[in-house]
Amino acid sequence: MSSNAELIKIAQGVYENICAMLDSEDYHYAKDDDRMRINLTMQGEGIPIDIYFNVDSERQFVQVLSPLPFTIPENKRVDLAVAISVANDHFANGSFDFNFSRGKIVFRLTSSYIDSILGRELFYYMLRITITTVDRYSDKFMMLGKGLMTLDQFMEADANR
Numbered sequence: 776m777s778s779n780a781e782l783i784k785i786a787q788g789v790y791e792n793i794c795a796m797l798d799s800e801d802y803h804y805a806k807d808d809d810r811m812r813i814n815l816t817m818q819g820e821g822i823p824i825d826i827y828f829n830v831d832s833e834r835q836f837v838q839v840l841s842p843l844p845f846t847i848p849e850n851k852r853v854d855l856a857v858a859i860s861v862a863n864d865h866f867a868n869g870s871f872d873f874n875f876s877r878g879k880i881v882f883r884l885t886s887s888y889i890d891s892i893l894g895r896e897l898f899y900y901m902l903r904i905t906i907t908t909v910d911r912y913s914d915k916f917m918m919l920g921k922g923l924m925t926l927d928q929f930m931e932a933d934a935n936r
Contacts, residue, residue, distance in 0.1 A: 812827060827841070870883060
């Protein structure tokens, strides 16, 4: 078992590789070196996409989170829970998490680095999957929440993707 200092050193290497990947692509981002967190916003085809990279030294993983910038009204939350379940069924990597009581949706993608060396290509892949997935579904989730799309319409559109 590694000591806490060793785990932190490994995590810092992972964090530095994520920053290097973002720098190599000329992305603009904010970072918190002490907490090993990186925030950036990308423009999708629809709404802007907020993305957070978090490196967790204790659990030895890197996580990408992308919270959707809207709240689902209470009367649409059951439909959203079903829609998210349908959407998640297609994904090989990542998933949408839905906090039913708060009406908030977050896309989450995690990769462990236990006994591994993660390269920039993996972080770029994690970023692209997040952008592509959030961009594909955020507008549909928002329309479903606003009553501009029915659950049946969502399921039909998702089946035809």
